[in-house]
Every structure is written in C-alpha cells, then in structure tokens.
Amino acid sequence: MELIAALKLAEVGDELEVLSTDKGSANDIPEWINKVGHQLLECREEDGVHYIRVRKTR
Amino acid sequence: MATKLNIVCVSGTRENLQMAAMFAATAAVSGSVVSVFLSMNALSYFVKGKQQSAPAEGEIGRLMEKKNVPPFEDLLRQAVELGDAKLYPCSMAMEVLGIRDEQLHAYIEEPIGLTKYLSDVEDGHIMTF
Numbered sequence: 001m002e003l004i005a006a007l008k009l010a011e012v013g014d015e016l017e018v019l020s021t022d023k024g025s026a027n028d029i030p031e032w033i034n035k036v037g038h039q040l041l042e043c044r045e046e047d048g049v050h051y052i053r054v055r056k057t058r
Numbered sequence: 059m060a061t062k063l064n065i066v067c068v069s070g071t072r073e074n075l076q077m078a079a080m081f082a083a084t085a086a087v088s089g090s091v092v093s094v095f096l097s098m099n100a101l102s103y104f105v106k107g108k109q110q111s112a113p114a115e116g117e118i119g120r121l122m123e124k125k126n127v128p129p130f131e132d133l134l135r136q137a138v139e140l141g142d143a144k145l146y147p148c149s150m151a152m153e154v155l156g157i158r159d160e161q162l163h164a165y166i167e168e169p170i171g172l173t174k175y176l177s178d179v180e181d182g183h184i185m186t187f
Contacts, residue, residue, distance in 0.1 A: 001136050004087045008140060035088050
C-alpha cells in the first residue's frame with residue numbers, strides 16, 4: 001500500500017523502488033503492477049531483500 | 059466496465075475484519091469498484107475516538123497484533139483514499155447501537171438500509187465476513 005500511495009503522488013515517468021523482506025510482496029507487487037498497467041523495470045533478490053523497481057506510466 | 063466487489067462485514071473479530079479489509083483494499087487499488095457494508099458487531103470500530111481493538115478469535119489474530127500487520131481500519135481507509143471503495147454503515151445497526159452519523163469517521167459514507175444495499179449490489183459478487 002505504501003507503494004500505491006507513493007505512485008499516486010508521483011509524476012508519470014517517475015521511477016520508484018520498493019525494498020521488502022516479505023516474499024508475498026515480492027510476488028504480489030509485480031502482479032499488481034501488471035494488472036494496473038505500470039511498467040515493472042526490475043525485480044531481484046539479494047540477501048533476503050527483494051528490490052522491485054517500477055515506472056509510473058499513467 | 060470495472061469489476062464490482064461487494065463485502066459485508068458482520069463479525070467483530072480481528073480475523074474477519076482483517077480479511078475483509080485486505081480484500082477491499084487489494085480489489086480497490088487494482089481497479090475494482092468496492093462497496094463494504096458494515097453491520098452487527100463490525101460497525102462500532104468505525105466510531106471516532108474508539109480505542110477498543112477487535113478481539114482475536116484464534117492464533118492468527120493474536121499473532122497479527124504482535125507482527126506489525128497494518129490494522130484493518132487503515133486498510134479500509136486506504137481502500138477509500140487510493141481506490142474506488144465506499145464504506146456504508148448499516149442504518150439498523152446505527153440505530154441499535156445509538157450511533158449518530160457524525161460520530162463515524164469522515165471516510166465512511168452515509169448510512170444505508172438493506173433494501174438500498176441489495177439494489178446497489180444486484181449484479182455483483184458479495185463476500186461476507
């Protein structure tokens with residue numbers, strides 16, 4: 001929800017990155033990004049932390 | 059046309075309210091039109107200034123309190139603020155509990171009755187918690 005709130009305030013074209021230690025978020029966030037039509041730029045895991053980068057497209 | 063999801067909250071236990079709020083918030087931020095009808099023991103948590111927390115029914119509810127899970131009130135407010143969700147207090151429950159409209163949080167709609175709710179949700183799914 002923090003990402004969604006941040007995206008709402010962001011400008012189209014802005015990039016945001018979410019860091020999460022929760023595997024559920026790592027699955028759900030890309031799913032949500034695709035569903036609402038933003039662009040998933042990166043989704044990787046390093047030492048148990050998931051890095052998800054997204055660009056606001058609309 | 060956007061998908062419609064209708065949720066009826068009846069129970070006042072933490073688990074039920076949490077699950078309803080998670081469905082409402084997820085659907086609302088994914089583009090669905092969501093309506094949540096608050097009645098019976100679920101209603102009183104939406105009165106301003108009420109500090110009482112919803113009692114846990116079992117293990118998960120108890121663990122959720124300890125594990126920093128976002129509270130259901132916050133999720134429902136976000137569903138309204140970030141998505142297309144509306145929360146409707148049940149007029150019957152308002153009357154039984156003696157709650158006036160202005161005692162409810164500002165993100166809650168005006169109370170409605172069952173007849174109005176039924177006609178609003180005619181063509182959508184209803185989940186009951």
